[in-house]
Amino acid sequence: MEIAPSAVRDETHQHAEEEVLAALVDEYASMLYRVAFSVLHNKADAEDAVQEAFLRVLRHRDRLHEVRDRRVWLIRIVWNLVLDRKRRAKTHAETDDIADLARVLPAEGLSAEQRAAAAQHHAQVLGCVEKLPEKEREVLALSAFDELSSMEIASILGITESSVRSRLFRARNLMAELLQHTRNSR
Amino acid sequence: MKDPIPFPKSGEPGNHAEEAVATLRAVASLPAREGLEKRLKVGLSHRLRAGLPAASEDEEFGARGWIHGTLMRGLAAAAIVLIVVGGGWGVARYGRRPATPRMIGIPRMAPPGEFSNSGAMRTPQTLTPPSVPKPRHDVRATDNRTRKAKAGKRKKPKASDERNGNAPNDGAPERK
Numbered sequence: 358m359e360i361a362p363s364a365v366r367d368e369t370h371q372h373a374e375e376e377v378l379a380a381l382v383d384e385y386a387s388m389l390y391r392v393a394f395s396v397l398h399n400k401a402d403a404e405d406a407v408q409e410a411f412l413r414v415l416r417h418r419d420r421l422h423e424v425r426d427r428r429v430w431l432i433r434i435v436w437n438l439v440l441d442r443k444r445r446a447k448t449h450a451e452t453d454d455i456a457d458l459a460r461v462l463p464a465e466g467l468s469a470e471q472r473a474a475a476a477q478h479h480a481q482v483l484g485c486v487e488k489l490p491e492k493e494r495e496v497l498a499l500s501a502f503d504e505l506s507s508m509e510i511a512s513i514l515g516i517t518e519s520s521v522r523s524r525l526f527r528a529r530n531l532m533a534e535l536l537q538h539t540r541n542s543r
Numbered sequence: 544m545k546d547p548i549p550f551p552k553s554g555e556p557g558n559h560a561e562e563a564v565a566t567l568r569a570v571a572s573l574p575a576r577e578g579l580e581k582r583l584k585v586g587l588s589h590r591l592r593a594g595l596p597a598a599s600e601d602e603e604f605g606a607r608g609w610i611h612g613t614l615m616r617g618l619a620a621a622a623i624v625l626i627v628v629g630g631g632w633g634v635a636r637y638g639r640r641p642a643t644p645r646m647i648g649i650p651r652m653a654p655p656g657e658f659s660n661s662g663a664m665r666t667p668q669t670l671t672p673p674s675v676p677k678p679r680h681d682v683r684a685t686d687n688r689t690r691k692a693k694a695g696k697r698k699k700p701k702a703s704d705e706r707n708g709n710a711p712n713d714g715a716p717e718r719k
Contacts, residue, residue, distance in 0.1 A: 375588055382583045390575040395567070400576060407579070411587055462569045482566040501567035529560035536559040 374418055382411060385428060388504065389435045395498050396439040398454045398483075406442060410435045426512070432505075433513045440495075455483045485535040493528035500525055 386407060393403035413434055414421070424430045459480035467475060486494060499510045507525075511518045 375591060378587050378591070379584055382580050382587070386580050386583055387575055390579055391571055391573065394573060394575075395571050398570075404575070404579065404582070408583060408586055411583055412590060415587060415591060458570065461573070462566070463572075478562070479566045479569070482563045483570070486563065486567065497563075498567060498571075501564060501571040503568070529563070532563040533559035536563065 377421065378411065378415065378418070381414065381427065381431070385431050386411075388428070388502075389431055392432055392435050392499075392502065393439045395501065396436075396443055398458045402442065403439075406435055406439050409438055413438075426509075429509050429512050432509075436499075436513055455480050455487070459483060481539055482532075482536065485532055485539060488535055489528055489531055493524050493531060496521055496524040497528040497532070 389407045389410060390403050393406040394400065397403050397406065410431060414431070421427075456476075459476040459478075462476070462479050486497065489497065495514060496510060499505055499513060500507075505513075507521045508518050511521045514521070516524075
């Protein structure tokens with residue numbers, strides 16, 4: 358049986374696409390997952406978001422060569438996806454998620470008591486972060502990633518670099534006030 | 544490299560902000576579950592083999608080429624123009640009011656002793672001046688006052704006149 362040349366061409370093309378995608382997954386999946394997790398605070402949801410982001414990449418694979426900075430482009434896709442998911446899932450309380458997250462944060466070399474105190478502190482901080490205005494919260498969350506420069510954050514959010522800086526400044530001041538207020542009220 | 548982040552100037556608030564950032568960094572550094580890449584690759588490969596259409600194929604305009612897209616856009620633009628023009632014509636046709644007759648201003652000539660209108664075609668209608676009612680006169684009182692006034696006007700004879708022999712004429716015929 359003879360194989361048609363077009364079928365061979367399609368097979369080769371598909372293989373090449375798979376290779377490109379596999380390279381993207383290897384390079385950026387971990388980073389994208391962490392970005393998704395920082396917003397969703399849930400491992401399964403974060404993984405789903407990354408999967409969805411790569412499906413979008415798959416859909417736009419013909420234009421992949423046009424993308425200048427693939428890392429920022431991918432983060433932007435994931436960022437929009439997770440924000441959208443979060444908005445839709447805003448109906449249930451997030452207090453339990455935050456408490457769970459605070460418990461899994463690294464606390465090596467601490468006693469059980471100290472771990473409990475650290476978890477409480479993290480929960481307090483994350484609770485205050487949730488109280489921040491949306492714009493400030495977004496910038497603060499992205500600034501926690503050491504890999505991202507303020508210019509890249511600006512590109513992800515679609516704002517100017519100076520806006521990133523001013524929002525970050527506001528966010529830090531607000532966080533300080535909120536934490537101070539929370540501790541004083543206890 | 545990470546750019547320097549603007550911190551609040553100093554003191555406790557800055558420390559609070561740093562605590563917050565430290566927590567967020569801890570969250571951001573949490574690793575994914577083992578085998579994330581493998582799971583993603585398997586899923587994507589499966590979708591690719593199942594024939595996930597590229598965005599350029601499943602998009603409505605892209606599937607039929609740019610001509611179709613341009614045609615649709617042109618039709619939409621034409622429809623908008625028609626609606627706007629039709630609406631404007633409707634307003635012009637039914638909403639037109641009968642033209643008010645133009646007033647022809649006749650230059651008013653100022654009566655002698657008054658101000659002129661400086662050649663204005665039309666002058667605004669001014670307020671009607673306040674009318675002061677005429678005072679009512681008591682007829683008898685007026686007569687008495689008039690009589691007294693007349694009596695007061697009558698001249699008394701002066702001493703010089705008497706010396707000169709000019710006696711006042713009291714109405715009696717002069718004797719010679």
